[in-house]
Amino acid sequence: MFYKLFSFQDSRFIFDLFLENKISSFYLPVVSNNFTNKYIETGSFESKNSSKNIHIVKDVPSYLNFSLQKLNSNIKFRKVQQYKGYLVNINGFKDVTTFINDNLNKRNRKNLISKKNKLYKNHKISSKFFFGEISKDNYQSLFKAFYRLLKVRFNEKRTYNRYLSNWDTIQEVTYQKILEKEASLHVIFDNHNPIGITLNFHKGDIVFSHIQTYDINYSKYNMGDISMLHHIEWLITNKIAVFDLSMGKTYYKEKWCNHEYNFIYHIFYKKNTILSRVKMQIIVQELKLLQFLRDKNIIGKLFMFDKLLYTYKNRLVK
Template sequence: MKNNPFTSPTFVTTWLKHFTSFKEQYSFSFIDDLSFIKNKKLPVFINIGKNWTKAMSYSISPDPESVPKNKVLLIYDIPNYVIPNKLTAGGPIKTHKVRQYEGFLANLSGFKTLDEYMQDRFDSKSRYNFRKNKKKLTQCFHINESIYFGSITKDEYDAVFKSFHSLLKKTFLEKQVSTNILEKWDYYYELVYPMILEKKASLYVLRNEDEPICIALNFHSEDISFLFFSVYDSDYSKFGIGYMSVMKCIEWCIENNFKGYDFSKGYFHYKKRWSNVIYNFDYHILYDSKSITASFLAFFMSNYFRWKQILREKNLNKAFNKVLFHLKNKEKIDDKYPGFQFGPKTELSDSHQFNKLNFKSCEYAFLRKPIYEFIYKTGFHIKDIKVTESQGSFWVIGQDKMQKIMINN
């Protein structure tokens, strides 16, 4: 992999600053492209970035004099479509390759447009629905899209990242799962800005007027773009704006001659729908086979990761994240994000006393999702909608149609 963003000086320096109490790096002349940190007690060296990257790669030098004696090297997250050159047969360095997560890739080779790729992946009904939802979104709201790659002002960056953080926090609260993304937000904030300027990262932003409603962070090697993480405002979920993010990023990749858009590890339904290659991530454990200590450590580590993957395949990690979330979050989620249902389309009589609401205010944020669902069903533009409260009930009204909103307590 040429120009891996996760081995760039900016990435390495920032990661060391936020994840280690010591800054010493180790490199070995027999393995190119990677640097390592050392375990405090054991002769184990771990690639900088650990499992906080989306893809690692390396190449092996044939020089037998340069191999590290009595040592173990652990390299996380190597997509098996990246194939390092083989070690010399009969040499002292051996490798355990341990399968871990599934990964998902949109191989864009041979496709000249987004439409060509979508025709290859989806039937006509699905393509029609994607187009319909995008058209409806632009008809109902003031929508614009941006991709920041190579340049962004610091003020604009700060504004986008503030919205990014808010959307992620809302999403994980709704899903009720714990995430280390928010816990390390200062790291991402410091990392991404310089990498955008270096063209090693980009931000896709979908806005309703000036408000970001969908954001995707991508990192870039010379010919592969990696989706790092993305989020959308669930209030707009009827419009399928998460798919619009994928469509725009794939289109951008094709236009900029990237050979692939890598959705990376972790199963989500949308990844499987949009990818045409499913691959595995491997952990590579390189060790000095002539050393008893190194051989034992490598054997123990490989079995540890194999058992960890078995538990992951049984979804125990998801259950753990649920428990962790509830330990960290004491607030009642149902109160913060109440459910709703639509009531009968009753005409309001003159006896009702109307109080027109500013549903864009934080006070009435809980009304946005049902309001946007009403807009989706009717096709009204947001500027033509008014929301009222009368006798403790809410109504959303547009031109010739109206709907009562009942909030579930």
């Protein structure tokens, strides 16, 4: 992407909000969920009057409502729509059975029940959400298994996973968030062996699914579907309205998600600087081109950057 050759600041709205409880100070530190109109108070960071001429706030989800701060009269911004996001709107559902009957077709329901029954018949399966309480030893043991399962899974897919290279940091900061109910770890066990793990972050009546993986030896049971079944049951019980699966179009997300939303890029620039205005226009046009290529399945299907990066990094190691 050529615009990355420019000097600018950037931030990622959805990850800053759910992982850090902060958003850029271009916005008022209050966000609401459009499905329930419930408000989320958050902190803010960065300065509206940055020394950089351009600031890009990436990945602003369209289902959240918020307001801009009163900006310097010299600061303007443009919106550019990018990729789709996917979420499960659980608001109003009384139980998991009602949700499944309303949102999965007959074939998918039959397949889900069959896979679940076979899994539970052939293995000693249990499931637990660690939310508000977990011992440090158990946490470290589960994160060790989490890393191993994630690495094996993405090696099987021959796809680069950016979280693996930053795993120590993720493990370090997540423990306290689980204790403070800002995050949860969902684990499916066979006996005492973890075979499916999901890391979620919690904000108000929204749960953001951040990292999910499973033991590839259990692939025939469609472990993603089994995990989703447990999640929806737990989320309804705990009065959660939205389970956000974020970006990345997959068959799994299209099957389970009953709402698609848009990710928007906000480009803040200094209007009285010619160079800033020129850069802004270049960035806008390049982002529109990238989205056009996604819409035509050229990026994301014909060219998959994470697969290319996986191949490149493995060649470097060799």
